[in-house]
Amino acid sequence: MAEIWNTQPTVDRLLSEAKSGAERLVQAGLIPKLTVVRVGNHPASRVYVQKKVQMCQDLGFGSDHLQFEESISESELLATIIGLNNDKTVHGILVQLPLPDHVNAEKILNAIDPDKDVDGFHPVNVGRLSIGQDGLFPCTPMGVMELIRDAEPQLSGKHAVIVGRSNIVGKPMAQLLLQANCTVSILHSRTQNPQQLARQADIVVAAVGRPGLIDADWLKPGALVADVGINELTDADQVARFTAPDSKKRSAFERNGRVLYGDVNFDSAMQVAGKVTPVPGGVGPLTIAHLMVNCIRAAERSRHE
Amino acid sequence: MAEIWNTQPTVDRLLSEAKSGAERLVQAGLIPKLTVVRVGNHPASRVYVQKKVQMCQDLGFGSDHLQFEESISESELLATIIGLNNDKTVHGILVQLPLPDHVNAEKILNAIDPDKDVDGFHPVNVGRLSIGQDGLFPCTPMGVMELIRDAEPQLSGKHAVIVGRSNIVGKPMAQLLLQANCTVSILHSRTQNPQQLARQADIVVAAVGRPGLIDADWLKPGALVADVGINELTDADQVARFTAPDSKKRSAFERNGRVLYGDVNFDSAMQVAGKVTPVPGGVGPLTIAHLMVNCIRAAERSRHE
Numbered sequence: 001m002a003e004i005w006n007t008q009p010t011v012d013r014l015l016s017e018a019k020s021g022a023e024r025l026v027q028a029g030l031i032p033k034l035t036v037v038r039v040g041n042h043p044a045s046r047v048y049v050q051k052k053v054q055m056c057q058d059l060g061f062g063s064d065h066l067q068f069e070e071s072i073s074e075s076e077l078l079a080t081i082i083g084l085n086n087d088k089t090v091h092g093i094l095v096q097l098p099l100p101d102h103v104n105a106e107k108i109l110n111a112i113d114p115d116k117d118v119d120g121f122h123p124v125n126v127g128r129l130s131i132g133q134d135g136l137f138p139c140t141p142m143g144v145m146e147l148i149r150d151a152e153p154q155l156s157g158k159h160a161v162i163v164g165r166s167n168i169v170g171k172p173m174a175q176l177l178l179q180a181n182c183t184v185s186i187l188h189s190r191t192q193n194p195q196q197l198a199r200q201a202d203i204v205v206a207a208v209g210r211p212g213l214i215d216a217d218w219l220k221p222g223a224l225v226a227d228v229g230i231n232e233l234t235d236a237d238q239v240a241r242f243t244a245p246d247s248k249k250r251s252a253f254e255r256n257g258r259v260l261y262g263d264v265n266f267d268s269a270m271q272v273a274g275k276v277t278p279v280p281g282g283v284g285p286l287t288i289a290h291l292m293v294n295c296i297r298a299a300e301r302s303r304h305e
Numbered sequence: 306m307a308e309i310w311n312t313q314p315t316v317d318r319l320l321s322e323a324k325s326g327a328e329r330l331v332q333a334g335l336i337p338k339l340t341v342v343r344v345g346n347h348p349a350s351r352v353y354v355q356k357k358v359q360m361c362q363d364l365g366f367g368s369d370h371l372q373f374e375e376s377i378s379e380s381e382l383l384a385t386i387i388g389l390n391n392d393k394t395v396h397g398i399l400v401q402l403p404l405p406d407h408v409n410a411e412k413i414l415n416a417i418d419p420d421k422d423v424d425g426f427h428p429v430n431v432g433r434l435s436i437g438q439d440g441l442f443p444c445t446p447m448g449v450m451e452l453i454r455d456a457e458p459q460l461s462g463k464h465a466v467i468v469g470r471s472n473i474v475g476k477p478m479a480q481l482l483l484q485a486n487c488t489v490s491i492l493h494s495r496t497q498n499p500q501q502l503a504r505q506a507d508i509v510v511a512a513v514g515r516p517g518l519i520d521a522d523w524l525k526p527g528a529l530v531a532d533v534g535i536n537e538l539t540d541a542d543q544v545a546r547f548t549a550p551d552s553k554k555r556s557a558f559e560r561n562g563r564v565l566y567g568d569v570n571f572d573s574a575m576q577v578a579g580k581v582t583p584v585p586g587g588v589g590p591l592t593i594a595h596l597m598v599n600c601i602r603a604a605e606r607s608r609h610e
Contacts, residue, residue, distance in 0.1 A: 106438075123432030130431045131472050133411075157497045165483055167436050174479075178470055178491055183502065185490040186483055192462045197488065197505070 005224070005275035007282050010147045014289035015059065021296035022061040032299035033062035034092040034118065034291075035084055039077065039103070040070035045096050052094070052291060059292055061299075064090070074103045078111055085113040091299035092118035094291070115301055118294040121168070129175050134301075136294050140207075141173040143286030144226050145180070148203060151224055151275060156181035161201035163187045163194065163263065164208035169228050173205050194218070204273075206263035212242045215268035222274040228283050229263030242266070310529070310580035312587050315452045319594035320364065326601035327366040337604035338367035339397040339423065339596075340389055344382065344408070345375035350401050357399070357596060364597055366604075369395070379408045383416055390418040396604035397423035399596070420606055423599040426473070434480050439606075441599050445512075446478040448591030449531050450485070453508060456529055456580060461486035466506035468492045468499065468568065469513035474533050478510050499523070509578075511568035517547045520570035527579040533588050534568025547571070 025032055034056050036049050049065060056063035066080065077099075084093050093116045099105045109117075114124035120138040128135030152158065160182040164170040170186060178184050182203070187194045189208070198204055198218040206214050207228035219225065233239050234257060242261055243249040253259040262279030269276050277283055330337055339361050341354050354370060361368035371385065382404075389398050398421045404410045414422075419429035425443040433440030454460065465487040469475040475491065483489045487508065492499045494513070503509055503523040511519050512533035524530065538544050539562060547566055548554040558564040567584030574581050582588055 123429050123436060123438065125432065126435045127428030127430065127432030130435055130476055131428060133428065157495045159497075159502075171435055171480075171483075174491075175476075178476075178493075181493075181495040183490070183492055183496040183499075185488065185502075186479075187488055188483075188486075190462045190486040191488040192464075194488075197464075197490075200502070 002225075002270045002273040002276050004270075005147070005151070005226070005277040005282065007147055007277055007286050010143070010150050011285045011289045013150075014143065014146060014286070014293050015055075018289070018292035018296050019059045021293075021300065022059050025296070025299055026060065028303075030299060030303065031062050031089075032091050032295055033064065033089055034094060034295045035064040035066060035090045036094045036096060037066045037068070037077075037080065037084075038096045039068045039072055039099055042098065045098075049096050052288060055288060055292060056295065061295065062089075070100050072100075072103075074107065077103060077108055081108060081111045085111075085116065088302075090116065091302050092116055092295040094118055116298055118291060118298055120172070120294065126167070126172070129172055132179060136298060136301075137176070138168055138172045139290040139294060140169050140228060140283065140287045141176055142293075143290035144173065144205060144228065144283060145176045146290070147226060147277070147283075147286055148177075148224065149180070152203070157183065158202040159183045159185070159200055160203040160205065161185045161187060161198045162205045162207065163198065163214060164206065164228075166207060169205075169207035173207065177203070177205075208263050210263055211238065211261045212265040213263050215265035216272040217268075219269055219272040221272055223272070225264055225269055225273045225276040226283060227262035227264040227266075227277045227279050229261075230279060230284070231261050231263070232258055233261045234258045307530075307575040307578040307581050309575075310452070310456070310531070310582040310587065312452055312582055312591050315448070315455050316590045316594045318455075319448065319451060319591070319598050320360075323594070323597035323601050324364045326598075326605065327364050330601070330604055331365065333608075335604060335608065336367050336394075337396050337600055338369065338394055339399060339600045340369040340371060340395045341399045341401060342371045342373070342382075342385065342389075343401045344373045344377055344404055347403065350403075354401050357593060360593060360597060361600065366600065367394075375405050377405075377408075379412065382408060382413055386413060386416045390416075390421065393607075395421065396607050397421055397600040399423055421603055423596060423603055425477070425599065431472070431477070434477055437484060441603060442481070443473055443477045444595040444599060445474050445533060445588065445592045446481055447598075448595035449478065449510060449533065449588060450481045451595070452531060452582070452588075452591055453482075453529065454485070457508070462488065463507040464488045464490070464505055465508040465510065466490045466492060466503045467510045467512065468503065468519060469511070469533075471512060474510075474512035478512065482508070482510075513568050515568055516543065516566045517570040518568050520573035521577040522573075524574060524577045526577055528577070530569055530574055530578045530581040531588060532567035532569040532571075532582045532584050534566075535584060535589070536566050536568070537563055538566045539563045 053063045114122045125135045160177040165188045205226045211231035239253045358368045419427045425441045430440045465482040470493045516536035544558045
């Protein structure tokens with residue numbers, strides 16, 4: 001029987017590193033600043049942005065929130081990014097997705113100065129990660145990597161299986177685990193008999209966007225399981241399949257008609273795994289904590305240029 | 306019993322694609338040109354460069370060979386690269402490695418305009434490959450990918466094992482096979498029990514630089530085996546271990562005191578595999594053929610800028 005993988009100690013460590021980094025920089029006369037760019041009025045985006053801005057304040061560094069109308073043109077948005085690139089008081093630029101359809105998101109993200117790209121999505125940073133050069137790397141896989149290191153200091157030679165191959169999680173996660181000397185397998189929707197390969201893994205990272213896909217049958221006894229999936233369940237049958245009748249999740253669903261659920265069938269996985277992160281409250285806080293670390297790194301890097 | 310995996314049809318196809326691409330461009334008034342930059346007088350480098358320049362001529366497009374003294378300074382070399390970046394008649398820039406110790410190779414390679422980087426080593430191209438954007442990608446893995454596609458048109462869901470995690474072969478090979486919807490496992494020197502994982506693979510790419518490492522025990526019956534390793538054997542015991550007494554390789558060794566040998570134990574692998582590429586004469590010609598394709602792609606891309 002697994003234990004619930006508590007991510008809070010790793011989150012606390014990352015936030016405390018960001019805080020002391022901010023203090024050092026402020027003492028040296030440099031106030032780190034994150035600028036978040038948001039377009040339109042997507043309600044979830046607003047909540048995310050407010051959370052990020054608030055956390056910068058809590059950690060003692062600067063933040064700005066630029067809010068644009070849905071109707072902003074691509075060229076206006078590009079001009080904004082270029083202005084932020086040239087603004088020496090701004091160290092991190094984050095464009096909150098999604099962007100409106102009339103804006104080419106790739107073009108906007110590629111316009112961000114890679115050394116201010118705290119999301120780590122710019123091709124230059126993707127390339128640097130792969131090659132093993134210094135850079136800014138995506139927050140979710142970086143946060144999960146810290147979590148894994150805290151649980152298993154001896155990663156060399158461990159077999160890590162990543163389920164999902166997104167640019168934001170799966171692929172950078174593979175690069176990070178490979179750098180840590182893990183043997184890495186990447187599974188996805190086209191993989192035949194994925195259970196068989198996943199059952200050989202010491203570490204499983206689930207980032208595929210399919211609720212409850214990974215159950216006990218996918219896991220080696222004692223495996224570490226990081227669940228990056230956040231799926232909204234609204235179907236009562238599906239909820240009944242994944243949750244016990246007397247569970248908090250079930251009663252949350254009965255109250256709200258919806259409930260968040262990961263890519264891991266939690267109750268089933270807990271029968272076999274060593275540790276499983278919960279959803280929500282597992283990997284999510286690691287992501288935002290690592291965004292803070294990235295802001296400090298970007299500010300530190302700006303001193304050496 | 307395997308067949309020897311003949312790479313010549315794929316090589317011929319790539320060269321013919323490059324040739325007809327060059328013809329199209331020349332007819333449209335654009336003469337594709339590759340400029341090779343070489344520093345010092347490393348004899349093997351000279352042979353490689355001559356081969357590349359000759360092949361451009363054979364295919365009907367331009368090439369230049371800039372040769373510098375070993376004593377050239379880093380800043381002079383950088384200035385040369387920047388000059389080539391700005392020269393609209395040059396579409397491909399290739400800096401032949403190795404560079405002298407007093408020159409920072411990473412700095413030089415990163416200075417090449419990514420859109421002229423026909424080696425595909427620039428971080429921007431590495432990033433584009435990972436994200437799935439258009440770009441110029443490394444010649445050896447690109448060539449091997451064409452070979453694999455020619456042998457196995459149905460790659461989706463196949464399990465590919467890559468042995469080795471270099472920036473030049475292993476990592477880009479993993480990206481390409483993943484894009485082709487393969488399940489991908491990356492093995493390396495720290496992998497525990499690599500045979501067990503390799504034996505599950507439909508496709509094995511060996512790029513680890515350890516002569517004869519991969520033998521029958523690593524292979525599933527019928528597996529496709531691409532051997533990217535080129536190791537020089539000079540030790541008689543090692544040669545005796547890998548070659549039959551009456552083989553051509555053995556007599557070549559007896560004549561020259563050295564012989565080239567791949568990462569695959571060829572005779573052993575042939576007992577189990579479906580196809581195995583020979584060394585030399587297997588993957589090597591694919592690499593240079595794909596360099597020609599990259600030159601044409603770079604020239605084509607320059608028209609759309």
